[in-house]
Amino acid sequence: MKEGKRMKTYLITGGAGFIGSSLTKKVLENANKVVAIDNFCDFYNPKIKENNVKEFLNNENYKLYRADIREKEAVKKIFEENKIDVVMHLAAMAGVRPSIENPVLYQDVNCMGTQNILEEMNSHNCKNLVMASSSSVYGNCKQVPFKEDMIVDFAISPYAATKKANEVMTHVYHKLFNMNVIMLRFFTVYGPKQRPDLAINKFTRLMLEGASIPMFGDGSTSRDYTYIDDIVDGIIKSCEYTLNNSNVYEILNLGNSSPVSLKEMINTISEVVGVKAEIEQLPMQPGDVERTFADISKAKDLIGYNPKTSFKEGIENFVEWYKINKELYI
Numbered sequence: 001m002k003e004g005k006r007m008k009t010y011l012i013t014g015g016a017g018f019i020g021s022s023l024t025k026k027v028l029e030n031a032n033k034v035v036a037i038d039n040f041c042d043f044y045n046p047k048i049k050e051n052n053v054k055e056f057l058n059n060e061n062y063k064l065y066r067a068d069i070r071e072k073e074a075v076k077k078i079f080e081e082n083k084i085d086v087v088m089h090l091a092a093m094a095g096v097r098p099s100i101e102n103p104v105l106y107q108d109v110n111c112m113g114t115q116n117i118l119e120e121m122n123s124h125n126c127k128n129l130v131m132a133s134s135s136s137v138y139g140n141c142k143q144v145p146f147k148e149d150m151i152v153d154f155a156i157s158p159y160a161a162t163k164k165a166n167e168v169m170t171h172v173y174h175k176l177f178n179m180n181v182i183m184l185r186f187f188t189v190y191g192p193k194q195r196p197d198l199a200i201n202k203f204t205r206l207m208l209e210g211a212s213i214p215m216f217g218d219g220s221t222s223r224d225y226t227y228i229d230d231i232v233d234g235i236i237k238s239c240e241y242t243l244n245n246s247n248v249y250e251i252l253n254l255g256n257s258s259p260v261s262l263k264e265m266i267n268t269i270s271e272v273v274g275v276k277a278e279i280e281q282l283p284m285q286p287g288d289v290e291r292t293f294a295d296i297s298k299a300k301d302l303i304g305y306n307p308k309t310s311f312k313e314g315i316e317n318f319v320e321w322y323k324i325n326k327e328l329y330i
Contacts, residue, residue: 007061009033010239011084011126013069013117014091016040018193019132019186019231021052023088024062026232033061035082037075037091039068043098044196048328052193069113079124086128086239089117092162095197096136096287099159110162111169118173128180128242130235133167135187135224135255135292136160145295148185148251157287171249180248182238187255187294191228191314192321196329199262200225200315203269203277204322205329212278219263221284222291224255227309227317237303255294256307268312272319 010027014020015036024034036053040046056062063082067074069091078084092110093099099106114131121129137152137160155161166183173179194201203213234254242248260268270277299305309317322329 007032008085008243009035009082011035011037011078011082011087013037013087013089015064016049016053017090018052018195019189019228020090021049022191022193022228023090023232023235024053024056026236028056028059028061030236035063035065035078035084037065037067037069037078040066043093045328048196051325051328069116070109072116075116075120079120079126084124084126086130086243087117087121087126088235088239089114089129089131092132094159094195096157096159097285099157099162100287103158106158106162110159111165114166114169118169121179122173122177127178128239129170130182130184130238130242131166131170133183133185133251134160134163135185135253135294136289137164137167137185138289138292140289144291145257145293146253147295148253148298156289167251174249178247180242180246181250182242182248183251184235184238185251185253185294186231187224187226187253187292189226189228189231191318193228194318199265200269200318201322201329203266204273204319205326207269207273207275207277208326210275212280213266214282215262215266215279216282216288217262217284218281219266220261221288222259222261222293223265224257224259224292224294225265225311225314226254226256226307227314230254230256230307230309234299234303234305237305241303250302252299252302252305253294253296254299254305255292255296256311257294257296258311259291259293260311268315269319272312272315
């Protein structure tokens with residue numbers, strides 16, 4: 001820890017998840033404290049989340065609360081027991097397709113859960129919030145790359161609608177209660193620890209098992225895949241910005257600004273794994289967008305965000321990690 005630098009306490013909601021646990025590792029390495037909350041829900045196998053946090057449990061600067069952000073008293077207790085400097089709010093029900101099947105749950109967790117966080121932040125005079133939004137708010141915007149000042153009032157999934165609603169509600173708390181807020185629109189995050197329901201993890205697993213790959217559409221849809229280390233760096237830079245500035249309300253894209261088609265993604269995994277992909281072509285799914293493509297110039301200018309990991313390098317890192325940890329996903 002640098003001379004004279006006070007240790008900061010980060011509250012990380014969804015702290016046992018893919019991004020949350022990756023962020024935790026970096027925050028602790030930077031000689032700060034982490035207070036994590038996670039409900040270890042069964043959206044995917046909870047043993048994966050248990051594995052994500054096991055390396056932190058004996059760290060004196062780490063505290064884990066097994067609780068749900070919808071539980072008002074549980075959230076209140078966390079703020080009462082800890083002096084929080086900055087909240088990194090990642091907890092949410094994730095995924096476009098599952099949100100279409102259960103929109104009420106997504107509204108409950110993503111909106112009412114967020115409301116609980118905002119209320120306790122205000123009650124305990126915690127002024128700094130960095131929150132996960134999503135590239136899904138752009139829907140099928142025709143203009144690319146996607147810029148933060150584009151109109152995003154035309155969501156095509158409940159998940160996207162909840163993320164847009166969060167951007168609006170946090171602005172209310174910024175205006176009424178002088179809260180510093182940065183909303184981060186993540187673009188398809190991948191890398192070690194990625195959730196098993198996401199395509200790169202799923203396709204890697206299927207190829208190694210010799211199973212066919214479900215390809216929705218003709219393979220021309222594209223995503224702006226962003227490596228986890230680059231995302232974590234952007235989150236930490238955002239937190240530092242809120243801590244060092246006042247009257248902050250910003251929406252930032254965190255992407256790689258280099259879209260990869262579905263076909264190219266499959267071919268890259270195939271090349272790295274060394275297995276020829278057997279494709280099962282299926283119709284496009286409701287709620288899926290045609291492409292995502294981030295304009296990251298604002299994040300570069302404001303916080304010094306600068307993604308460094310190429311797609312192939314990121315896939316190589318993920319496959320290496322997956323082969324060591326594949327028993328978690330069987």
